[in-house]
Amino acid sequence: MEVKYWTYLIVGFTFAVYIGIAIWSKAKSTKEFYVAGGNISPIANGMATAADWMSAASFISMAGLIAFSGYGGSVFLMGWTGGYVLLAFLVAPYLRKYGKFTVPEFIGERFYSKTARLVAVICLIVVSVTYVIGQMKGVGVAFSRFLETDYNTGLFIGMGIVFFYAVLGGMKGITYTQIAQYVVLIFAYTVPAIFISLELTGNPIPQLGLIGNVSDGTPLLQKLDTVITELGFGKYTNNVMGSKLNMFAYTLSLMIGTAGLPHVIIRFFTVKKVSDARLSAGWALIFIAILYTTAPAVAAMARLKFTKTIQVDKVGEVSGNIKYEKRPEWFKNWEKTGLLQHEDKNGDGRIQYYNDADKSFASVASEYGWKGNEMTKIDKDIMVLANPEIAKLPGWVVALVVAGGLAAALSTAAGLLLAISSSISHDLLKGIFRPQITEKQELNASRISMVGAILLAGYFGLNPPDFAAGTVAIAFGLAASSIFPVLMMGIFVKRMNREGAIAGMIAGLGVTLLYVFQHKGIMFIPGTSYMGGMEENWFFGITPNAFGAVGAIVNFAVAFIVSKMAKDPPEEVQKLVEDIRLPQINEN
Amino acid sequence: MNDQKSESEISEDSSSPLGSGMTKQEYWKKNITCVLSLLVVWFVVSYGCGILFVEQMNKISIGGAQFGFWMAQQGSIYVFVVLIFVYVRLMNRLDREFTSTCQNEEKVQTEGEDQS
Numbered sequence: 001m002e003v004k005y006w007t008y009l010i011v012g013f014t015f016a017v018y019i020g021i022a023i024w025s026k027a028k029s030t031k032e033f034y035v036a037g038g039n040i041s042p043i044a045n046g047m048a049t050a051a052d053w054m055s056a057a058s059f060i061s062m063a064g065l066i067a068f069s070g071y072g073g074s075v076f077l078m079g080w081t082g083g084y085v086l087l088a089f090l091v092a093p094y095l096r097k098y099g100k101f102t103v104p105e106f107i108g109e110r111f112y113s114k115t116a117r118l119v120a121v122i123c124l125i126v127v128s129v130t131y132v133i134g135q136m137k138g139v140g141v142a143f144s145r146f147l148e149t150d151y152n153t154g155l156f157i158g159m160g161i162v163f164f165y166a167v168l169g170g171m172k173g174i175t176y177t178q179i180a181q182y183v184v185l186i187f188a189y190t191v192p193a194i195f196i197s198l199e200l201t202g203n204p205i206p207q208l209g210l211i212g213n214v215s216d217g218t219p220l221l222q223k224l225d226t227v228i229t230e231l232g233f234g235k236y237t238n239n240v241m242g243s244k245l246n247m248f249a250y251t252l253s254l255m256i257g258t259a260g261l262p263h264v265i266i267r268f269f270t271v272k273k274v275s276d277a278r279l280s281a282g283w284a285l286i287f288i289a290i291l292y293t294t295a296p297a298v299a300a301m302a303r304l305k306f307t308k309t310i311q312v313d314k315v316g317e318v319s320g321n322i323k324y325e326k327r328p329e330w331f332k333n334w335e336k337t338g339l340l341q342h343e344d345k346n347g348d349g350r351i352q353y354y355n356d357a358d359k360s361f362a363s364v365a366s367e368y369g370w371k372g373n374e375m376t377k378i379d380k381d382i383m384v385l386a387n388p389e390i391a392k393l394p395g396w397v398v399a400l401v402v403a404g405g406l407a408a409a410l411s412t413a414a415g416l417l418l419a420i421s422s423s424i425s426h427d428l429l430k431g432i433f434r435p436q437i438t439e440k441q442e443l444n445a446s447r448i449s450m451v452g453a454i455l456l457a458g459y460f461g462l463n464p465p466d467f468a469a470g471t472v473a474i475a476f477g478l479a480a481s482s483i484f485p486v487l488m489m490g491i492f493v494k495r496m497n498r499e500g501a502i503a504g505m506i507a508g509l510g511v512t513l514l515y516v517f518q519h520k521g522i523m524f525i526p527g528t529s530y531m532g533g534m535e536e537n538w539f540f541g542i543t544p545n546a547f548g549a550v551g552a553i554v555n556f557a558v559a560f561i562v563s564k565m566a567k568d569p570p571e572e573v574q575k576l577v578e579d580i581r582l583p584q585i586n587e588n
Numbered sequence: 589m590n591d592q593k594s595e596s597e598i599s600e601d602s603s604s605p606l607g608s609g610m611t612k613q614e615y616w617k618k619n620i621t622c623v624l625s626l627l628v629v630w631f632v633v634s635y636g637c638g639i640l641f642v643e644q645m646n647k648i649s650i651g652g653a654q655f656g657f658w659m660a661q662q663g664s665i666y667v668f669v670v671l672i673f674v675y676v677r678l679m680n681r682l683d684r685e686f687t688s689t690c691q692n693e694e695k696v697q698t699e700g701e702d703q704s
Binding site for chain 2: 066071073074077078081082084085088089090093207208210211212213218219220221222237238244247248251252274275278279281282285286289292293296578581582583
C-alpha cells in the first residue's frame with residue numbers, strides 16, 4: 001500500500017479516536033472545564049502532562065536541531081527535562097495546595113492586587129500565543145508534506161480538530177485526548193528509532209545504540225565525527241552552541257521557563273492532592289524522558305545517514321559524491337516542498353554537501369573541484385519526518401510518524417488554548433471585569449474565548465516567525481522572565497509585596513521582549529528588527545532565544561529593590577503563604 | 589527525614605500553633621533543606637558535568653561516547669527522573685511525620701494505639 005493511503009488511514013483513525021473521546025467527556029461544570037473535575041490519577045495526569053508538554057518542537061524539530069548542532073543541541077535536552085525538577089520541587093505542590101483554577105488567580109490573590117492578576121494574564125497570553133504559533137507551523141508542515149494538501153489547508157484541518165475537542169470537553173476532554181495522543185506520539189517516535197538503531201548499530205535500543213558501535217567496529221559517535229569533519233564541519237561531540245555562557249543561559253532559560261509555563265502548571269491542578277502533584281511530575285518526566293533520551297540517538301543517526309546518502313564514498317574522489325539524478329526518492333519528495341534544495345554549483349551533476357563557511361576547509365574543497373556547498377537549503381524541521389524514508393522503512397511507519405507529529409502538535413495546542421481561554425474567562429471576565437456572571441455564563445465565555453484563541457493561533461500559523469523550536473524557545477524565555485520569578489517570590493518570599501511583584505514582572509518581560517524584538521523584528525514581522533539579528537550585537541554573546549535567563553534575573557532584582565520601598569503584604573496574605581507551604585493535614 | 593528520636597523529644601515541650609511535634613517552621617525548614625540538597629545534584633549533573641566541566645568529563649568514556657557529552661544528552665535526564673522520585677519519597681515521609689504528630693497530639697488523652 002502506498003504511503004499516502006497509510007497516512008490517510010492512520011491519521012484518520014487517530015483523529016476519530018480524539019473526536020470520540022471529546023464526545024464522551026463533554027465538560028458540564030467550570031470545574032470540569034478548567035481542572036477536569038480535580039480527580040485525575042497521578043499516572044494519567046503524568047501522561048497527559050507529557051503529551052501537553054511535548055510539542056511539535058520536541059517531536060518534529062528537536063532531533064533535527066540536535067542533528068545539525070551536535071553537542072550544542074544538548075541545551076534543549078537538559079533544558080526541557082531539567083525544568084521538571086524545578087516544577088516538582090518549587091511550583092507544582094504549592095500551587096496545587098492553593099487549589100484554584102488558574103495561575104493568574106494565584107498571582108492576583110498572593111499579591112492582593114487585580115493589577116498583578118492583569119499583568120499575569122498578559123504575560124500568560126504572550127507566552128501561550130508565542131508557543132502556540134510553533135504548534136500550528138508543525139501541523140501545517142506535517143499535513144502539507146504527507147497528505148499533499150497545501151500548508152494552509154493543513155493548518156485549517158488541524159484548527160478544526162482542536163476546536164472540536166478542546167471547546168467541547170475543556171480540560172476534561174483535553175486530558176483524556178492527551179493520554180491517547182501520548183500513546184500515539186511515543187509509539188510513533190520510538191518505532192523508527194528502533195529500526196534505525198538496529199540497522200546502524202545492531203542494538204534495538206536507541207539509547208544504547210548511541211553509545212554503541214557501527215558495523216566496522218568504530219563507535220557510532222566517533223564515526224560521525226570523522227565523517228563530518230572530513231567535510232569541514234565541526235566535531236559532532238564537542239560543537240559548542242555560541243559560547244559556554246550562551247549554553248548555560250539557554251539551558252537555564254528553558255528550565256525555568258518550563259517551570260513557569262502556565263499550561264503545564266495548570267495540569268497539576270487536576271490531581272486530587274499535594275502529594276499526587278509531586279508524584280505526577282515524576283511520572284510526567286518519565287514519560288517525557290522516553291522521548292528525550294531517544295531524540296539524541298535519532299539525531300546522531302539521522303545526521304550520519306543523511307551525510308552518507310550524499311557522500312556515498314571517499315571524500316575528494318569524484319565518485320564519492322552521489323549523482324544528482326541518482327538521488328533517492330525521499331530527497332525528491334522533500335525538494336517538492338522546497339524545504340530541501342540543491343544547486344549544482346560546479347556543474348558536475350553530483351551533489352556536494354560540505355561546510356563552505358569554514359575558511360580553512362575552502363582550499364581543500366577547491367582542490368576537490370568543489371565550488372561551494374550545493375545543499376543550499378536543509379530545513380532542520382524535516383529530519384524526523386524524513387528519517388523513516390531515509391532508513392527505507394515501510395509505509396506504515398512513515399504514516400505513523402505523521403500521526404505522531406500531529407498528536408504532539410495538537411495536544412500541546414489544546415493545552416495552550418485552554419490556558420489562554422481560562423485566563424480570559426476566569427481571570428479577566430469573572431475575576432476582574434464581571435464578577436457577577438453565573439457559572440453557566442462563565443463556561444460559555446470560556447468556550448467563546450477558546451474559539452478566539454484558535455483563530456488567533458491560526459493567523460500566526462499562517463505567518464510563522466521562525467522555525468518551530470526557535471519560536472517555542474522564545475515563549476520559554478518569556479515564561480522564564482515573567483511568570484517563574486513571580487511564582488517563586490510568591491511562594492518562598494513571604495514579605496514580597498504587590499509593588500515588587502508587578503514591577504518585577506513588567507521589567508522582566510519588558511527586557512526580554514525588547515531583546516527578542518530587536519533581533520527578530522517587532523511582533524516577528526520581518527524587516528522591523530532595529531538592531532539586526534547580528535551576532536556582534538548580542539549581549540555577552542547570548543542569543544535572543546536564551547535571553548529569558550537574563551530577564552529572570554532582572555525580574556528578581558527589580559522586584560526586591562521595589563519591594564523594599566513599599567509596605568509588607570497584609571496579614572491574611574502572609575497567612576495564605578504559610579498555608580500553601582504546609583501539606584494537607586487529612587490527606588489520606 | 590532523619591532520626592525519629594529528636595522528633596519526639598521536641599514534641600514534649602512544643603506549643604506550636606498546630607500543637608504538633610513538628611512546628612510549621614521546622615517542617616518548612618526541612619522541606620527547604622531537602623529541596624536545596626537535591627538541587628545541588630540537579631546542578632552538578634547538568635550544568636556541571638554537561639556544560640561547565642564538559643572537557644574534563646569528556647576524558648572519561650562510557651561505551652562509545654565521551655562522558656561529558658553523554659551526561660549532557662542522556663545521563664542528566666536519567667538523574668532528573670531519579671531526583672523527582674527521591675523527592676517524592678522524602679516529602680511523603682516528612683508529610684507523614686508532620687501530620688501524624690498533629691493527629692497523635694489529639695489522641696494522647698485517650699491513650700489510643702499507634703497509628704500510622
